[in-house]
Amino acid sequence: MLNNKMTELLKVKYPIIQAPMAGGITTSTLVAEVSNSGGLGMIGAGYLTPVQTREQIKEIKQLTSHPFGINLFVPKEFMVTEKEVHSANQFLNPIRQQLNLQEKDSFEIPRFNDVFETFMEQIKIVMEEKVPVCSFTFGIPSKEVIAELKQSNIILIGTATTVREAVENEKAGIDIVVVQGSEAGGHRGSFIDEYQQSLVGLMSLIPQVVDTVNIPVVAAGGIMDGRGLMASICLGAKGVQMGTAFLTCVESGAHKVHKEAILNANEDQTDLTRSFSGKWARGIKNKFIIEMQDKENLLPDYPVQNTLTQDIRKASSTQNNQDFMSLWSGQSPRLAKSQTVKSLIKNIIEEAKNINSYI
């Protein structure tokens, strides 16, 4: 029941992928522990420099002999005007005041060419270091990149939030597709469909994707335990990708304020916002989300807004102040626990087997 085409492709014991959460959460210990416990540990490399990327890959190789993976953000052209930056700063400056930060009016805006170059360097490193699995968010890489990675025998995982996006992944030659339900914490992986259209719950999304594509489908969003794993399998998925459940593990690098916020939250306390990064993402509703709510549509796109809020998120985090941190979480925070990765995975598998024996 737990062994299938997905576990074969990934060469893992259990059909459990640790979601590649970017921003320091996926420490080498977390990634290695997941792989050592029979799942697939994943580096969230979206915000890493090429140097950091290579370092972490090397570090993980020291900690595990099992397969692990890495996730990259596929860069997309973006436009930004001086005016947009100025207007976003006008909203952000009162928040900077509250955090005793210097007000700002201009910013060094990331250039697409630089972002793209970093991505291509990361791809090169993934091949040189022979990372067994590479996954993508926010899009599908070019034909050439996919062909090169496949020649290096790297298993490719794509992300989709709708049937159409899953079909595009399959067409491009991606091996496995993660379908992200509306329950999911962190960034929406949508890259064709607008975010509102793409807010489909997993109970609906999994079977409709499974009926349309032939590659293995992995479910993501709100899955925290053996119940979610078994439900996903019943719906036709081959496995699960879990974020929030691993984020509160002792090995995760998430800020303790972030972990505590999840451990104390209810199912109805998350919300979607694009105020932190310019891309829609789900997190625990805090002061920042509430204050920015009516300005959502006036803010610049990713990665510009992400750069603009960097000082705010950093200061809030340094001051142990949850008000202005991005407290990404899926819709199942009541099921989150503070435990080791080993114990989390053991519990999932035991619960799954238990369900399988009584249903």
Add this chain to the structure above:
Amino acid sequence: MLNNKMTELLKVKYPIIQAPMAGGITTSTLVAEVSNSGGLGMIGAGYLTPVQTREQIKEIKQLTSHPFGINLFVPKEFMVTEKEVHSANQFLNPIRQQLNLQEKDSFEIPRFNDVFETFMEQIKIVMEEKVPVCSFTFGIPSKEVIAELKQSNIILIGTATTVREAVENEKAGIDIVVVQGSEAGGHRGSFIDEYQQSLVGLMSLIPQVVDTVNIPVVAAGGIMDGRGLMASICLGAKGVQMGTAFLTCVESGAHKVHKEAILNANEDQTDLTRSFSGKWARGIKNKFIIEMQDKENLLPDYPVQNTLTQDIRKASSTQNNQDFMSLWSGQSPRLAKSQTVKSLIKNIIEEAKNINSYI
């Protein structure tokens, strides 16, 4: 696996409830066929007069000897001003023009006392006619009403969209709670929590409710087949309530334009709107939803807005024009089929047993 406390309480063979869709969809044939096929047929009596309510109950008794149920809308005090009605009419009049309807400026606004009186008469009829099961949407009836219904040995089902709402149902003495995920079509059943907070996907909602209440939990939202039934059971639900799947059945009274719209829709083509009734509901995104999108917050509450759009919905439907009809649908329209109730239920059970044998 398919027999449990819920099927025992309801005295049904299979843990499948046909959602009580109001507005002429739940014909007596539909309700009776569901009960005759081993599920629980339900009358959507939210918009029925007391006379119509009694007539349909009597009609169904002629068609089945199996248990069936009825759903009532719990009335809530509402406020409305002349100005709100005037402003809503200003938005609606251009649509009336498109349908060759007379423009309107005033309306006979429903009075709470009348709505409440109708509800109490319906409760009386349910007891007199000894309807085996009574379910509620939009709230929980008073202690007195619950006590009377229970004395008449009527099994009570409540609706919840969050853990808190499920707990309130249990506290009030309700026997079974239907948890409505964000995937669900038609009206959101939220009665404590605001609609946005309450948009929790079933993968998250079911286990978090199951961990908190002791009464049987029934899952609703996007469930269309044996996969959804088995997934819900894995997550801890005792059964499912299905709307869209029954709506496209040949026995349903839904308009053929409505059925066709669902049969041709994709998973990302539904949206939430309060423009039809004043309460948030999910339907296939049509011209009406799009045109009213930026006026959502300016419209009067249920049931006022519902009364205001009545002529529009009726004319659109008479003209076989899907543009201004309320095309309620959950997020799984790709899984909808035109088939008989008997065949739908047979397929669900066969698929569920099949899944159970291979997982």
